[in-house]
Amino acid sequence: MATCILIPAYNAATTLRAVVDECLAFAMPLVVVDDGSTDGTAQVLDGLPVTLLTHSMNQGKGAALKTGFDWAIQQQHDGVVTLDADGQHDPSAIPRLLAEVDKKGYDCLLASRHSQFEEMAGLRKVWNRFGVWCIRKRTGFEITDSQSGFRYYRSRLLQAVQLEKNGYDLEMELLVKGWKAGFKIGSLPVPARVADGRATSHYRPVQDTVNICMTFLRYM
Numbered sequence: 001m002a003t004c005i006l007i008p009a010y011n012a013a014t015t016l017r018a019v020v021d022e023c024l025a026f027a028m029p030l031v032v033v034d035d036g037s038t039d040g041t042a043q044v045l046d047g048l049p050v051t052l053l054t055h056s057m058n059q060g061k062g063a064a065l066k067t068g069f070d071w072a073i074q075q076q077h078d079g080v081v082t083l084d085a086d087g088q089h090d091p092s093a094i095p096r097l098l099a100e101v102d103k104k105g106y107d108c109l110l111a112s113r114h115s116q117f118e119e120m121a122g123l124r125k126v127w128n129r130f131g132v133w134c135i136r137k138r139t140g141f142e143i144t145d146s147q148s149g150f151r152y153y154r155s156r157l158l159q160a161v162q163l164e165k166n167g168y169d170l171e172m173e174l175l176v177k178g179w180k181a182g183f184k185i186g187s188l189p190v191p192a193r194v195a196d197g198r199a200t201s202h203y204r205p206v207q208d209t210v211n212i213c214m215t216f217l218r219y220m
Helices: 016-024 061-074 091-104 114-119 122-139 155-160 170-180 205-219
Strands: 003-009 030-035 051-055 079-082 108-112 151-154 185-189
Touching: 003 016, 003 061, 016 030, 016 091, 030 061, 051 061, 061 079, 061 155, 061 170, 079 091, 079 155, 091 108, 091 151, 091 185, 108 170, 151 155, 170 185
Parallel strands: 003 030, 003 079, 030 051, 108 185
Antiparallel strands: 079 151, 108 151
């Protein structure tokens, strides 16, 4: 019933191996979901003790996360830590995240990049701040980074909510549906290596920001 690490990856051949190498240092089960990559992303994992799941075509970050969540539940893991494949997150913060979960009983805990907000690309920074304000106003949760992909999810939360989104908005869907179902959600500031991974990110500033905003409004 261990916690596992989940990394959704799409065309991340240049960054994924370094992220995986750091995560393996924690001796935790690690699953990578290759979301239809065309750049040899899966090949950089050859010889590593990693579970690799693949999509035959690109379906979106949310779809990759759902595939990983299903695997974690089938393997009876009691929790999942998610990180992005672009190297923006610092895996050394994983023990801090898990310690905070154990201490305060969170069902979902976001590793916040709050100190890096000023470095974010314009539209993402605006929405992140607005999203944080909306979530705090509506739910009372003291979340400081609504878009962080570095998170802990307890499996009972993942099993309790029905997820529909396949893009970046799935992470907002999880927050809102988790809150509505009565789960405990929080935020923990941790250092990030870069603000949003924009050099290698597949995030579409306008379309994905609008999708996240509409997801928040729909499920609220």
